[in-house]
Amino acid sequence: MKLILKYTISLWLLLVAMGEGIAQKKAERWIPSAVRVGGSLGSLGYLIFSEKHNYFESIVDVDFDRYFAVFEIGNSSYRLNEDTYNYTNSGRFMRLGFDVNFMQDEKHLNVVFFGLRYAWSSFQDDLSYNTVAVIESETQWPDTREEVSNLEAGAHWYEMNTGLKVRVYNNFYMGFTARYKFLMKAHHDSSLRSYYIPGFGKNINSDSWGLNYYIYYRIPFRKKMYFEKSEKTNKK
């Protein structure tokens, strides 16, 4: 009888210890293992080939188990020089959100993700135009050059994102993010409705899409849980 009791208590203690171990391991998975910083590659293409649009974006993500907290910041300039009007726009934008990784415990720590963002931007823009060249028919007035500017314009929007981050060498990763954006509000301080919103795109429709290429560098603090498991397995 004593023997049975002894074995029962031992088994119970073993189960408790195992349970605590699993819970501890689960909790450990939520401790961030690395910061990944990145910069936009696509902006180089715009810098070389585009006369009207330039931008640069930086991105930072931190992992929490299979989730990533993501912060993105960038600046942008946009200009149109047409015969009858000139438009310039410059400003900054930020995005804050999270991604869910569908490739958890992948050995190269590659990421295929879906995420949500809240984004906002502040910018200035300016339009100068010839009054006879506006789209209305004959104005019957002499042609003059008019100018209107927004000095403190802004916008807020949400994004649904998907993409991937692939390890290419050591801690270097490359990836792209496809974005579908929903404009919530755009505000301006003059009679000019902004044609372009930094980070969002053309302000023609209330939705917009985009694709960004990035290069990342992953700065690890500690080993990811996956590797700890592997090492224990290997030791056995």
Add this chain to the structure above:
Amino acid sequence: MSTEMTIIKHIFYFLSTGLLLFGLLPGIFSCETENCITLAENDLMISFYEQDSTTLKDMIFEYVTAEGTDSVFYDYRTKQTDFRFPVNPADDQTLFVMQVVDTVTYDTLSHDPLVIEATFHLRDRIDSLLIEYQRSQRIITEECGVEINYTHLVVKKCTFPGYEFEDDMTFLSRLNEVNIKIYD
């Protein structure tokens, strides 16, 4: 497989997947139409009515012009009840100035029977109509260019005996809706 080959393979997968998406997304999500349709215009639509009446009144003007332009929008050759007064696209107000032809008499006893000479009897006063409005500008698309919308129309001065805005037509549009009824 060597490290270099692995790197090249990863870059290839990454670029090709991105390019595939880049090619497909515009087709899936692109709804941006490039047609240059606009309802904006700078014509104020005015109908003239008999004073204290619902009867439309034919009007003849010696001239209709506006402060800031040499253009004459209408002259004595036009006799009608509805007029388009173009507001100034470079200002937030326009002062229209006009002289009404009160009556016209015809000389049927002319020396030449084929010519009937008309004499225009002008009103003693010069009439004016001062309109204020808010302009808003936007680029429709890069190809279409700029449009100006005129809203919040307000009559600041009117020398005619009476006027009233048509219901909710305090903006200018191509819908050919009358903005202001003027009673004369």
